[in-house]
Amino acid sequence: MKFKLRKLSRPITKSIPKKPGKKEEPLDHSLPNNLDELMKRTGNSSDIVVRKLTLNNDAKSRAAIIFVEGIVDNRSIDDFLIHSLINDDDLHRVEAEDEVLEKIAAKVVSLGDVKRINGWDKLFQSLFAGDTIILVDGIAQGLSTYTKGGESRSIEEPPTEISLRGPREGFTESLRTNTALVRRRIKNQDLWVKSITLGEMTNTNVEIMYIDGLARDKVVQEVCDRLNRINIDSILESGYIEELIEDQTATTFPTVQHTERPDSVAGNLLEGRVAIFVDRTPFVLIVPAVFIQFFQSVDDYYSRADIATSIRMLRILIFLISLFAPAVYVAATTFHQEMIPTQLLIVLAAQREAAPFPAVIEAILMELTFEILREAGVRMPKAVGQTISIVGALVIGQAAVQAGIVSPAMVIIVAITAIASFATPSYSIAISARLIRFGMMIAAATFGFYGIILSFIILLVHLCSLRSFGVPYMAPMAPFIASGADDTIVRLPWWGGKERPRLTVDKNSIRQGDNQKPKPPSSRTMK
Amino acid sequence: MENAKINAMQLFVLIFLFELGSALLIPLGTEAKQDAWLAILAGVAGGVFLFYIYLRLYKYYPDILPTEYMQMLLGKIFGKILACIYIVYFLYISARVLRDFGEMLVTFAYEETPLFIVNALLLLTIVYTVHKGIEVIARTGQLLFVVLYFLAVAGFILVIVSGLIEIKNLKPVLENGVMPVVKTFFKETWYIPFGEVVVFIMIFPYINRPKKLKKAGIAAIVLSGINLVITMAINIAVLGVDLTSRSQFPLLNTIQAIQVAEFLERLDVFFMIALIVGGFIKITIYFYAAVTGVSNLFHVKETSKLAYPLGIVVLILSLSIASSYTEHIQEGLMIVSLYMHLPLQVIIPILLLIVAYFKNKKKERSK
Numbered sequence: 001m002k003f004k005l006r007k008l009s010r011p012i013t014k015s016i017p018k019k020p021g022k023k024e025e026p027l028d029h030s031l032p033n034n035l036d037e038l039m040k041r042t043g044n045s046s047d048i049v050v051r052k053l054t055l056n057n058d059a060k061s062r063a064a065i066i067f068v069e070g071i072v073d074n075r076s077i078d079d080f081l082i083h084s085l086i087n088d089d090d091l092h093r094v095e096a097e098d099e100v101l102e103k104i105a106a107k108v109v110s111l112g113d114v115k116r117i118n119g120w121d122k123l124f125q126s127l128f129a130g131d132t133i134i135l136v137d138g139i140a141q142g143l144s145t146y147t148k149g150g151e152s153r154s155i156e157e158p159p160t161e162i163s164l165r166g167p168r169e170g171f172t173e174s175l176r177t178n179t180a181l182v183r184r185r186i187k188n189q190d191l192w193v194k195s196i197t198l199g200e201m202t203n204t205n206v207e208i209m210y211i212d213g214l215a216r217d218k219v220v221q222e223v224c225d226r227l228n229r230i231n232i233d234s235i236l237e238s239g240y241i242e243e244l245i246e247d248q249t250a251t252t253f254p255t256v257q258h259t260e261r262p263d264s265v266a267g268n269l270l271e272g273r274v275a276i277f278v279d280r281t282p283f284v285l286i287v288p289a290v291f292i293q294f295f296q297s298v299d300d301y302y303s304r305a306d307i308a309t310s311i312r313m314l315r316i317l318i319f320l321i322s323l324f325a326p327a328v329y330v331a332a333t334t335f336h337q338e339m340i341p342t343q344l345l346i347v348l349a350a351q352r353e354a355a356p357f358p359a360v361i362e363a364i365l366m367e368l369t370f371e372i373l374r375e376a377g378v379r380m381p382k383a384v385g386q387t388i389s390i391v392g393a394l395v396i397g398q399a400a401v402q403a404g405i406v407s408p409a410m411v412i413i414v415a416i417t418a419i420a421s422f423a424t425p426s427y428s429i430a431i432s433a434r435l436i437r438f439g440m441m442i443a444a445a446t447f448g449f450y451g452i453i454l455s456f457i458i459l460l461v462h463l464c465s466l467r468s469f470g471v472p473y474m475a476p477m478a479p480f481i482a483s484g485a486d487d488t489i490v491r492l493p494w495w496g497g498k499e500r501p502r503l504t505v506d507k508n509s510i511r512q513g514d515n516q517k518p519k520p521p522s523s524r525t526m527k
Numbered sequence: 528m529e530n531a532k533i534n535a536m537q538l539f540v541l542i543f544l545f546e547l548g549s550a551l552l553i554p555l556g557t558e559a560k561q562d563a564w565l566a567i568l569a570g571v572a573g574g575v576f577l578f579y580i581y582l583r584l585y586k587y588y589p590d591i592l593p594t595e596y597m598q599m600l601l602g603k604i605f606g607k608i609l610a611c612i613y614i615v616y617f618l619y620i621s622a623r624v625l626r627d628f629g630e631m632l633v634t635f636a637y638e639e640t641p642l643f644i645v646n647a648l649l650l651l652t653i654v655y656t657v658h659k660g661i662e663v664i665a666r667t668g669q670l671l672f673v674v675l676y677f678l679a680v681a682g683f684i685l686v687i688v689s690g691l692i693e694i695k696n697l698k699p700v701l702e703n704g705v706m707p708v709v710k711t712f713f714k715e716t717w718y719i720p721f722g723e724v725v726v727f728i729m730i731f732p733y734i735n736r737p738k739k740l741k742k743a744g745i746a747a748i749v750l751s752g753i754n755l756v757i758t759m760a761i762n763i764a765v766l767g768v769d770l771t772s773r774s775q776f777p778l779l780n781t782i783q784a785i786q787v788a789e790f791l792e793r794l795d796v797f798f799m800i801a802l803i804v805g806g807f808i809k810i811t812i813y814f815y816a817a818v819t820g821v822s823n824l825f826h827v828k829e830t831s832k833l834a835y836p837l838g839i840v841v842l843i844l845s846l847s848i849a850s851s852y853t854e855h856i857q858e859g860l861m862i863v864s865l866y867m868h869l870p871l872q873v874i875i876p877i878l879l880l881i882v883a884y885f886k887n888k889k890k891e892r893s894k
Binding site: 335336338339340341447448449450451453454457458460461464465472474477478479480 | 534536537632636637640645648649652655656659663665666667668669670671673789790792793794795796799800803804807
C-alpha cells in the first residue's frame with residue numbers, strides 16, 4: 001500500500017516546476033512590444049486595464065499604467081498616479097532615459113511603496129497582488145506602486161467563536177487587516193512577521209507571526225521548514241496548510257488550533273506560540289496546540305478565575321458526555337442491568353419492553369438521524385433551516401417515541417449528547433468526539449463496560465502518543481509540567497501564576513512581577 | 528533500548544500503579560487473618576530493601592539495560608542465559624497476570640464470553656500501548672493515576688458514609704503473636720506486589736535525572752503500600768476476616784456493600800475500572816520489559832515491532848499455562864512464589880550486586 005502511494009505521488013510533484021532555478025524573462029525596451037506580450041500572456045483578460053498616456057505632453061515619451069480592476073484602489077490611481085504623471089513638469093528635464101523611472105519614483109508618484117521590476121514574473125506577481133505597474137517606452141524596466149484596495153468585508157464579530165465578554169472584533173479575509181488587528185494588541189518591536197508565498201497556481205500570501213524571545217527558536221524554525229516544504233498547486237484556506245503541517249496524520253484530533261479572534265491569537269503569541277496567517281481566510285492557525293487548549297475559550301481569561309475554572313470542568317464533563325453517554329446507556333441496558341438502581345431499572349425496562357430494536361441499533365439509528373439533521377441544518381439557507389429544526393424536533397422527539405420505534409430514554413440520551421457536542425468551545429475537537437462516539441457505541445454493544453473502558457484506555461494512549469510541533473499533546477498534564485498547569489482545567493488568577501507556560505517558552509519565562517495579588521488598604525478608613 | 532526518556536514523577540506513577548495493579552483486588556496476605564494489613568506493612572519494608580538493591584545495581588550501570596550488564600558481570604554465555612531467564616520470567620508473569628484478569632472478568636461480569644476473547648482484547652490494548660513506547664506508557668500512566676485516585680477517594684468516602692466500617696473486625700491485633708505475620712510476609716506479601724518491582728530494572732535506564740530515582744521509587748513503594756494497607760484494612764473491617772479470606776475479590780464485595788441515599792449503590796463499575804486499569808498497567812510494564820529485553824538481547828533494532836509476535840506468545844501462554852483457574856491459583860501459591868519470585872526477585876539481584884561490587888572495585892584499583 002505504502003509503495004503504491006509513493007509511486008503515485010512522484011509524477012504529481014514533477015509536474016509542478018520549482019520556482020528557484022527558473023530564469024526570469026526580462027522586459028522589452030519597446031512599450032508596444034511589452035503591452036502586446038502582456039496581452040498575449042494574460043489572454044486578453046478583460047479585467048486587466050491598460051491606460052496609455054504621454055508624459056508631460058511630450059508625444060515621444062509614451063508610458064502606460066497597468067492594473068487589475070477590482071483589486072486596486074481606484075481613487076489612489078486617479079489622484080496620485082495618473083494625475084501627477086500627466087501634470088508633472090519635471091519629467092521633460094530628464095535627459096537620460098534611464099533616469100525617468102528614478103524621477104517618477106522619487107518625485108512624481110505620491111504613494112506609499114514603489115518598487116522596480118525587471119522581469120515578467122515579478123510584474124505579474126505584483127500586478128495580481130493589487131499593485132499598479134508603470135511602463136515607460138524605451139526602458140526595459142518598470143515600476144510597481146502600491147495601490148492595493150478593492151472591496152473587502154469589514155471587521156465583524158466572529159460568528160464561530162462568540163464570547164460574552166471581550167472584544168467584538170474578528171478576523172476578515174484580508175491578510176493585512178488581520179495582522180494589523182494583532183499588531184494593535186501587542187505594540188512591541190519583538191512581534192515579528194515573516195512572509196512566504198505558497199501555492200504554485202494561487203500564489204497565496206502566508207505569514208507567520210511570533211514574539212521573538214518568547215517563541216522557542218526550534219518551533220519557529222520547524223514552522224518555517226514545514227511551510228517551505230509545502231509544494232502544492234493551491235492554498236485556498238488555512239485548512240490546506242493545517243493538513244500539510246501536522247505532526248501525525250492518523251488521528252481525528254486536531255493538533256493545530258484555528259481561531260477567528262485576534263485576542264485569542266495575541267494571547268497565544270504571548271504564551272510563545274506561533275500564528276500562521278493565510279490570505280483570504282479569517283481562520284488563523286496557531287501552533288503548537290495541546291489537547292486542553294481546545295477546552296479553553298477567551299472568556300475564561302476575562303472572567304473571574306473561579307468561574308472560569310468551574311466552567312472548564314463543566315466543559316470536560318461535557319466532552320466526556322458527548323463521548324460516552326450513548327455507549328454507557330447501551331452497555332448498562334444490555335450487559336450490566338445489575339448496576340442500575342432498581343427503581344430506574346424498572347422504568348427503563350418498561351420502556352424497553354415495547355421497543356422493537358436492541359439498544360445499540362436504537363442508539364445508532366437516533367444518533368445518525370441527529371447527525372443528518374445537523375448536517376442538513378448547517379447547509380440549509382436560513383429560511384429553510386427553521387423547517388428542518390421543526391421537522392427534526394417532531395421526528396426525533398415525538399413521532400419516533402409515539403410510534404414505538406425508540407424508547408423515550410434513548411431520546412433523552414441522544415438529546416443530551418447532541419447538546420453536549422455543541423457545548424464544546426472548539427468545533428474541531430467536538431467533531432472528533434462525535435466520530436469516536438460511534439466506535440464507543442459499537443464497543444459497548446459488543447463487550448459492555450469492558451469494551452468502553454478498553455476503548456477509553458486506547459483513546460488515552462493515542463492522545464498521549466500525539467505531538468504538536470514536538471510538544472506532547474496531553475501536556476501539561478501528561479507529562480505533568482507544573483509551570484504550565486496553572487492554566488489547564490484550573491485557571492489560576494492572573495496574580496497566581498508568575499511564569500509563562502514552560503511548554504512553549506524556554507527563556508524569558510517570567511510573566512509578571514512579584515506580589516501582584518491585590519490587597520485591601522492597610523487601614524480601613526484609607527487614611 | 529529505545530531513544531526515550533521519562534522523568535522521576537512518571538516513574539513514581541508507574542511504580543505506584545504497578546504495585547496497586549492486582550494487589551488491590553485480590554485477598555492479599557489474608558493468611559495473617561485480621562493482621563493482613565500488618566503483613567502488607569512488612570511487605571513495604573521488604574520492598575524498600577529490595578528496591579535499594581535494584582537501585583545499587585542500576586547505579587553501577589546507569590546507561591545500559593540489565594540484559595547487557597548481566598553479560599558484563601557473568602560473562603557472555605552465562606549473562607545471556609540469565610538475561611533469557613529474566614525475559615521468560617517477565618513473559619510468563621505477564622501471561623499469568625493476564626490469565627488472572629481474564630478469569631476475574633469472566634467470573635464477575637462475562638460468564639458467557641470465552642476467556643480467549645477477553646484476554647485477546649486486553650492484550651490488543653496492551654500491544655498497541657507497548658508499540659508506542661515507554662514515553663507514551665508513562666504519560667498514559669499519569670492520566671490513569673488521576674482516574675484511579677479519583678475512584679479510590681470517592682470509594683473511600685462512600686464506604687465511610689455508608690457506615691460500613693466496623694473497627695472491631697480488625698481486633699485483636701496480633702492474636703496469635705508475630706509469627707503468622709512474618710510467615711505471610713515471607714510467603715506472599717514480600718513478592719506480591721513489592722518484589723515485583725524487579726521488573727523496573729528494565730525501565731530505570733530511561734530515567735532522565737538518575738538522582739531523583741531513589742526518592743521517586745521509595746515514595747511510590749511506601750505510598751502504594753499505605754494505599755494497600757488502607758484498602759485491606761477497610762475490606763476486613765467491612766466484610767470481616769472470614770468473608771475477606773474466602774472471597775475471590777474482597778474489594779468487589781466491599782464496593783457492592785456501599786449503599787448511599789438509595790441511589791449510589793452497586794458501584795461494580797468502580798471495581799471494574801480499577802480492575803482493568805490496574806491489570807492494563809501491570810501487564811503493560813511486564814510485557815514492555817520483556818519486549819525491550821528481547822530486542823536488546825537479540826539486537827533487534829525496531830523494538831516496537833516485536834510487540835506483535837510476543838503479544839501472540841503471551842496470549843497463547845495465558846490460556847495454556849493452566850487448565851483451570853484452581854490449578855492456576857495453586858501454581859501461583861505453590862510454585863511461582865518459591866521457585867520464581869524468591870530467586871529472581873531476591874537472590875539473583877543480591878548475587879549480581881555482590882559480583883558488581885567486586886568487579887567495579889577491581890576496576891577502580893586497576894585505574
